[in-house]
Amino acid sequence: MKRLNVDENSLAVWAVILIVAVIIWFVLEVIAEWGIFQKAGEKGWKALIPVYDVYVSHKIVGMSHIWFILEVIAWVIESVFLGLTAIPEWIDIAFGIPVAIITVTSAVIHAVKLCDCFGKGFAFKVGVILLPSVFSMIIAFGKAEYRKPKA
Template sequence: MLTFLEAAPLLANMQTTDNSGSTVGGAIGGVIGYILFVAAVWPLLRKAGQPAWVALIPVVAAFFIVRAAGLSAWWTLLYLIPIVNIVFAVIVALRLGRAFGHGALFSIFLLWLFPLIGYFILSYSRDTHNSARI
Protein backbone atom coordinates (compact mmCIF):
# COMPACT_ATOMS: atom_id res chain seq x y z
CA MET A 1 0.00 0.00 0.00
CA LEU A 2 1.35 3.45 -0.94
CA THR A 3 1.53 6.21 1.60
CA PHE A 4 0.50 9.71 0.74
CA LEU A 5 4.10 10.87 0.30
CA GLU A 6 4.80 8.05 -2.13
CA ALA A 7 1.57 8.53 -4.08
CA ALA A 8 1.77 12.34 -4.40
CA PRO A 9 4.33 12.37 -7.26
CA LEU A 10 2.31 9.74 -9.11
CA LEU A 11 -0.90 11.77 -8.77
CA ALA A 12 0.85 14.95 -9.89
CA ASN A 13 1.91 13.26 -13.12
CA MET A 14 -1.64 12.10 -13.81
CA GLN A 15 -3.08 15.63 -13.85
CA THR A 16 -3.36 17.37 -17.18
CA THR A 17 -2.64 21.03 -17.70
CA ASP A 18 -4.63 21.48 -20.91
CA ASN A 19 -7.35 24.02 -20.14
CA SER A 20 -8.01 25.06 -23.71
CA GLY A 21 -11.56 23.66 -23.68
CA SER A 22 -12.61 25.74 -20.69
CA THR A 23 -10.93 28.83 -22.12
CA VAL A 24 -12.74 28.50 -25.45
CA GLY A 25 -16.04 27.81 -23.70
CA GLY A 26 -15.59 30.87 -21.49
CA ALA A 27 -14.78 33.05 -24.48
CA ILE A 28 -17.83 31.83 -26.39
CA GLY A 29 -20.03 32.38 -23.34
CA GLY A 30 -18.62 35.88 -22.92
CA VAL A 31 -19.31 36.78 -26.55
CA ILE A 32 -22.87 35.43 -26.31
CA GLY A 33 -23.43 37.39 -23.08
CA TYR A 34 -22.08 40.55 -24.71
CA ILE A 35 -24.35 40.14 -27.74
CA LEU A 36 -27.39 39.60 -25.50
CA PHE A 37 -26.48 42.67 -23.42
CA VAL A 38 -26.19 44.88 -26.51
CA ALA A 39 -29.46 43.49 -27.92
CA ALA A 40 -31.25 44.26 -24.65
CA VAL A 41 -29.77 47.68 -23.86
CA TRP A 42 -29.64 49.29 -27.34
CA PRO A 43 -33.46 49.70 -27.71
CA LEU A 44 -33.80 50.55 -24.00
CA LEU A 45 -31.43 53.49 -24.35
CA ARG A 46 -33.11 54.59 -27.58
CA LYS A 47 -36.53 54.61 -25.84
CA ALA A 48 -35.04 56.62 -22.97
CA GLY A 49 -33.69 59.26 -25.34
CA GLN A 50 -30.05 58.32 -24.75
CA PRO A 51 -27.50 57.55 -27.49
CA ALA A 52 -28.09 53.88 -28.27
CA TRP A 53 -24.61 53.16 -29.66
CA VAL A 54 -23.14 53.34 -26.14
CA ALA A 55 -24.67 49.90 -25.52
CA LEU A 56 -21.64 48.58 -27.40
CA ILE A 57 -19.41 49.66 -24.48
CA PRO A 58 -20.84 48.04 -21.31
CA VAL A 59 -19.08 50.30 -18.79
CA VAL A 60 -20.22 53.43 -20.63
CA ALA A 61 -23.71 51.94 -21.00
CA ALA A 62 -23.97 51.86 -17.21
CA PHE A 63 -23.57 55.66 -17.15
CA PHE A 64 -26.43 56.07 -19.60
CA ILE A 65 -28.67 53.53 -17.85
CA VAL A 66 -28.24 55.61 -14.68
CA ARG A 67 -29.13 58.73 -16.70
CA ALA A 68 -32.23 56.95 -18.04
CA ALA A 69 -33.18 56.34 -14.39
CA GLY A 70 -33.18 60.10 -13.88
CA LEU A 71 -29.89 60.42 -12.01
CA SER A 72 -26.69 62.20 -12.95
CA ALA A 73 -24.15 60.00 -14.71
CA TRP A 74 -21.69 60.80 -11.93
CA TRP A 75 -23.77 58.66 -9.59
CA THR A 76 -22.53 55.63 -11.56
CA LEU A 77 -19.29 55.88 -9.58
CA LEU A 78 -21.24 54.53 -6.59
CA TYR A 79 -21.08 51.12 -8.29
CA LEU A 80 -17.40 51.03 -7.31
CA ILE A 81 -18.06 51.16 -3.54
CA PRO A 82 -18.79 47.79 -1.90
CA ILE A 83 -22.19 47.45 -0.18
CA VAL A 84 -23.18 50.90 -1.48
CA ASN A 85 -23.24 49.43 -4.99
CA ILE A 86 -26.00 47.00 -3.99
CA VAL A 87 -28.17 49.75 -2.53
CA PHE A 88 -27.49 51.98 -5.52
CA ALA A 89 -28.36 49.19 -7.98
CA VAL A 90 -31.73 48.76 -6.23
CA ILE A 91 -32.37 52.51 -6.43
CA VAL A 92 -31.52 52.58 -10.14
CA ALA A 93 -33.74 49.55 -10.79
CA LEU A 94 -36.68 51.12 -8.94
CA ARG A 95 -36.30 54.47 -10.71
CA LEU A 96 -35.84 52.87 -14.13
CA GLY A 97 -38.90 50.68 -13.61
CA ARG A 98 -40.93 53.70 -12.51
CA ALA A 99 -39.79 55.66 -15.57
CA PHE A 100 -41.21 52.91 -17.77
CA GLY A 101 -44.43 52.67 -15.74
CA HIS A 102 -43.69 49.53 -13.72
CA GLY A 103 -43.94 48.93 -10.00
CA ALA A 104 -41.48 47.87 -7.34
CA LEU A 105 -42.05 44.12 -7.78
CA PHE A 106 -41.12 44.23 -11.47
CA SER A 107 -38.16 46.48 -10.74
CA ILE A 108 -36.69 44.34 -7.96
CA PHE A 109 -37.11 40.98 -9.65
CA LEU A 110 -36.54 41.84 -13.29
CA LEU A 111 -34.34 44.92 -13.22
CA TRP A 112 -32.21 44.16 -10.19
CA LEU A 113 -32.06 40.38 -9.76
CA PHE A 114 -32.36 39.46 -13.46
CA PRO A 115 -31.50 42.69 -15.30
CA LEU A 116 -30.95 41.15 -18.72
CA ILE A 117 -34.50 39.75 -18.74
CA GLY A 118 -35.91 43.04 -17.47
CA TYR A 119 -34.01 45.06 -20.06
CA PHE A 120 -35.36 42.79 -22.81
CA ILE A 121 -38.91 43.29 -21.53
CA LEU A 122 -38.53 47.07 -21.36
CA SER A 123 -36.81 47.22 -24.74
CA TYR A 124 -39.17 45.11 -26.80
CA SER A 125 -42.50 45.86 -25.14
CA ARG A 126 -44.73 48.82 -25.87
CA ASP A 127 -43.63 50.55 -22.67
CA THR A 128 -42.51 54.13 -23.12
CA HIS A 129 -39.98 56.06 -21.08
CA ASN A 130 -41.44 59.04 -19.30
CA SER A 131 -39.02 61.05 -17.19
CA ALA A 132 -41.95 62.81 -15.50
CA ARG A 133 -42.82 59.56 -13.71
CA ILE A 134 -39.45 59.32 -11.97
Protein backbone atom coordinates in the same frame (compact mmCIF):
# COMPACT_ATOMS: atom_id res chain seq x y z
CA MET B 1 -10.77 8.91 -2.30
CA LYS B 2 -11.12 8.77 -6.06
CA ARG B 3 -9.48 11.57 -7.98
CA LEU B 4 -11.25 13.22 -10.88
CA ASN B 5 -9.25 12.75 -14.05
CA VAL B 6 -9.42 15.88 -16.19
CA ASP B 7 -7.24 16.15 -19.24
CA GLU B 8 -5.98 19.38 -20.79
CA ASN B 9 -8.23 19.08 -23.85
CA SER B 10 -11.43 19.07 -21.83
CA LEU B 11 -10.23 22.07 -19.82
CA ALA B 12 -9.53 23.93 -23.04
CA VAL B 13 -12.99 23.11 -24.39
CA TRP B 14 -14.65 24.35 -21.19
CA ALA B 15 -12.53 27.50 -21.25
CA VAL B 16 -13.64 28.23 -24.82
CA ILE B 17 -17.29 27.58 -23.91
CA LEU B 18 -17.00 29.94 -20.95
CA ILE B 19 -15.38 32.67 -23.05
CA VAL B 20 -18.04 32.36 -25.76
CA ALA B 21 -20.82 32.45 -23.14
CA VAL B 22 -19.39 35.61 -21.56
CA ILE B 23 -19.09 37.29 -24.97
CA ILE B 24 -22.69 36.37 -25.85
CA TRP B 25 -23.91 37.66 -22.48
CA PHE B 26 -22.01 40.94 -22.96
CA VAL B 27 -23.42 41.42 -26.46
CA LEU B 28 -26.97 40.78 -25.21
CA GLU B 29 -26.44 43.32 -22.41
CA VAL B 30 -25.31 45.96 -24.91
CA ILE B 31 -28.24 45.18 -27.22
CA ALA B 32 -30.69 45.57 -24.32
CA GLU B 33 -29.09 48.82 -23.22
CA TRP B 34 -29.15 50.09 -26.82
CA GLY B 35 -32.90 49.37 -26.98
CA ILE B 36 -33.57 51.07 -23.64
CA PHE B 37 -31.56 54.11 -24.71
CA GLN B 38 -33.54 54.41 -27.93
CA LYS B 39 -36.87 54.10 -26.13
CA ALA B 40 -35.74 56.90 -23.81
CA GLY B 41 -34.84 59.18 -26.72
CA GLU B 42 -31.07 58.73 -26.52
CA LYS B 43 -28.88 57.50 -29.34
CA GLY B 44 -28.31 53.74 -29.09
CA TRP B 45 -24.57 53.93 -29.86
CA LYS B 46 -24.03 55.53 -26.44
CA ALA B 47 -24.46 52.02 -25.01
CA LEU B 48 -21.17 51.03 -26.64
CA ILE B 49 -18.95 53.43 -24.69
CA PRO B 50 -17.92 52.15 -21.26
CA VAL B 51 -18.54 54.51 -18.31
CA TYR B 52 -20.40 56.95 -20.59
CA ASP B 53 -23.18 54.36 -20.95
CA VAL B 54 -23.59 54.33 -17.18
CA TYR B 55 -23.76 58.14 -17.13
CA VAL B 56 -26.45 58.14 -19.84
CA SER B 57 -28.36 55.36 -18.11
CA HIS B 58 -28.33 57.31 -14.83
CA LYS B 59 -29.59 60.36 -16.70
CA ILE B 60 -32.40 58.36 -18.31
CA VAL B 61 -33.73 57.11 -14.97
CA GLY B 62 -33.25 60.45 -13.22
CA MET B 63 -30.53 59.43 -10.78
CA SER B 64 -28.46 62.15 -9.18
CA HIS B 65 -25.01 62.79 -10.65
CA ILE B 66 -23.65 62.10 -7.17
CA TRP B 67 -24.36 58.39 -7.68
CA PHE B 68 -22.42 58.38 -10.92
CA ILE B 69 -19.46 60.13 -9.27
CA LEU B 70 -19.56 57.68 -6.35
CA GLU B 71 -19.60 54.75 -8.76
CA VAL B 72 -16.60 56.10 -10.69
CA ILE B 73 -14.70 56.59 -7.42
CA ALA B 74 -15.65 53.03 -6.39
CA TRP B 75 -14.44 51.66 -9.75
CA VAL B 76 -11.12 53.49 -9.38
CA ILE B 77 -10.64 52.22 -5.83
CA GLU B 78 -11.61 48.72 -6.86
CA SER B 79 -9.36 48.73 -9.92
CA VAL B 80 -6.31 50.40 -8.45
CA PHE B 81 -6.20 49.59 -4.77
CA LEU B 82 -8.14 46.39 -4.30
CA GLY B 83 -6.39 44.73 -7.22
CA LEU B 84 -3.09 44.84 -5.40
CA THR B 85 -2.09 41.73 -3.50
CA ALA B 86 0.44 43.41 -1.26
CA ILE B 87 -1.93 45.70 0.62
CA PRO B 88 -2.70 45.08 4.28
CA GLU B 89 -5.97 43.32 5.05
CA TRP B 90 -7.38 46.30 6.99
CA ILE B 91 -7.07 48.49 3.87
CA ASP B 92 -8.78 45.83 1.81
CA ILE B 93 -11.68 45.75 4.28
CA ALA B 94 -11.76 49.53 4.82
CA PHE B 95 -12.13 50.20 1.10
CA GLY B 96 -13.82 46.97 0.00
CA ILE B 97 -16.92 47.23 2.16
CA PRO B 98 -17.83 50.83 1.17
CA VAL B 99 -17.16 50.03 -2.50
CA ALA B 100 -19.50 47.04 -2.32
CA ILE B 101 -22.18 49.06 -0.51
CA ILE B 102 -22.00 51.90 -3.07
CA THR B 103 -22.10 49.53 -6.02
CA VAL B 104 -25.01 47.42 -4.78
CA THR B 105 -27.03 50.41 -3.53
CA SER B 106 -26.58 52.25 -6.81
CA ALA B 107 -27.58 49.17 -8.81
CA VAL B 108 -30.75 48.64 -6.78
CA ILE B 109 -31.75 52.31 -6.97
CA HIS B 110 -31.09 52.28 -10.73
CA ALA B 111 -33.18 49.13 -11.20
CA VAL B 112 -36.13 50.55 -9.26
CA LYS B 113 -35.99 53.89 -11.10
CA LEU B 114 -35.68 52.11 -14.46
CA CYS B 115 -38.83 50.14 -13.72
CA ASP B 116 -40.63 53.31 -12.63
CA CYS B 117 -39.70 55.00 -15.92
CA PHE B 118 -41.21 52.13 -17.87
CA GLY B 119 -44.31 51.68 -15.71
CA LYS B 120 -43.31 48.36 -14.18
CA GLY B 121 -44.51 47.15 -10.78
CA PHE B 122 -42.96 45.58 -7.69
CA ALA B 123 -42.56 42.04 -9.05
CA PHE B 124 -40.79 43.35 -12.15
CA LYS B 125 -38.49 45.44 -9.95
CA VAL B 126 -37.49 42.31 -8.06
CA GLY B 127 -36.86 40.61 -11.40
CA VAL B 128 -34.66 43.46 -12.64
CA ILE B 129 -32.64 43.34 -9.42
CA LEU B 130 -32.19 39.54 -9.50
CA LEU B 131 -31.95 38.91 -13.26
CA PRO B 132 -31.08 42.24 -14.88
CA SER B 133 -30.04 40.72 -18.21
CA VAL B 134 -33.39 39.05 -18.83
CA PHE B 135 -35.59 41.87 -17.58
CA SER B 136 -33.59 44.55 -19.40
CA MET B 137 -34.33 42.71 -22.66
CA ILE B 138 -38.03 42.65 -21.76
CA ILE B 139 -37.98 46.41 -21.17
CA ALA B 140 -35.95 47.09 -24.31
CA PHE B 141 -38.02 44.99 -26.70
CA GLY B 142 -41.38 44.74 -24.95
CA LYS B 143 -44.31 47.12 -25.18
CA ALA B 144 -43.26 49.27 -22.21
CA GLU B 145 -43.10 52.97 -23.00
CA TYR B 146 -40.64 55.39 -21.47
CA ARG B 147 -41.94 58.09 -19.19
CA LYS B 148 -39.54 60.82 -18.15
CA PRO B 149 -38.79 60.55 -14.41
CA LYS B 150 -40.21 63.06 -12.01
CA ALA B 151 -37.76 65.69 -10.82
